[in-house]
């Protein structure tokens with residue numbers, strides 16, 4: 206069964222194309238590189254085998270430990286808002302099962318992704334290996350501290366929501382860099398984009414959304 210899943214990068218092509226057209230393009234995502242990444246990354250390989258047939262539906266899905274893989278549209282939306290060209294180094298907070306990481310890895314030079322729950326971080330490592338994504342570095346730690354060793358980053362994406370923007374993220378962002386995160390109280394986040402220009406921070410607000418909480422401190 207495991208072999209079959211690992212060899213199935215090309216499987217589910219039709220549902221993946223349908224997902225792209227009906228959920229992503231229909232809602233206005235138009236960045237050709239993002240659309241291509243969403244078409245190429247085998248989302249079914251990032252969820253439990255029992256959920257594989259649901260992988261392309263228009264929703265988040267459980268990935269264990271009370272966490273979820275984000276809805277396909279939200280992954281595409283956040284990726285598009287980063288406006289990646291291909292040369293960037295990107296910090297991701299909340300690896301989860303590694304799906305958003307895989308999409309990002311097709312859009313930039315290198316992804317540095319942090320997950321606080323070790324079982325998820327390990328699972329993401331296996332998923333990313335099976336889907337053959339090599340330009341990714343993973344770490345199990347508290348992502349609110351960022352990843353000082355590899356800073357500064359051209360872009361930062363958080364897949365967990367909180368009521369404030371961690372100061373480490375802002376200081377680890379390049380001048381001209383972009384940060385995307387769900388900001389607000391639990392269950393009522395707004396997707397924000399922060400652009401750093403010298404000492405100035407320019408904030409824009411986008412979709413209302415609901416993400417799992419950003420939890421400070423090390424996990425299990």
Ligand code: SAH
Pocket residue numbers: 268272273274275298299300301302303304305306319320321322325346347348349364365417418419420421422
């Ligand atoms: N993009 C992921 C979504 C995972 S959900 C995917 O495609 O699967 C968000 C993840 O953020 C969860 O796995 C949660 O454990 C993690 N998380 C929450 N707070 C964190 C923190 N402080 N540091 C690192 N990861 C965190």
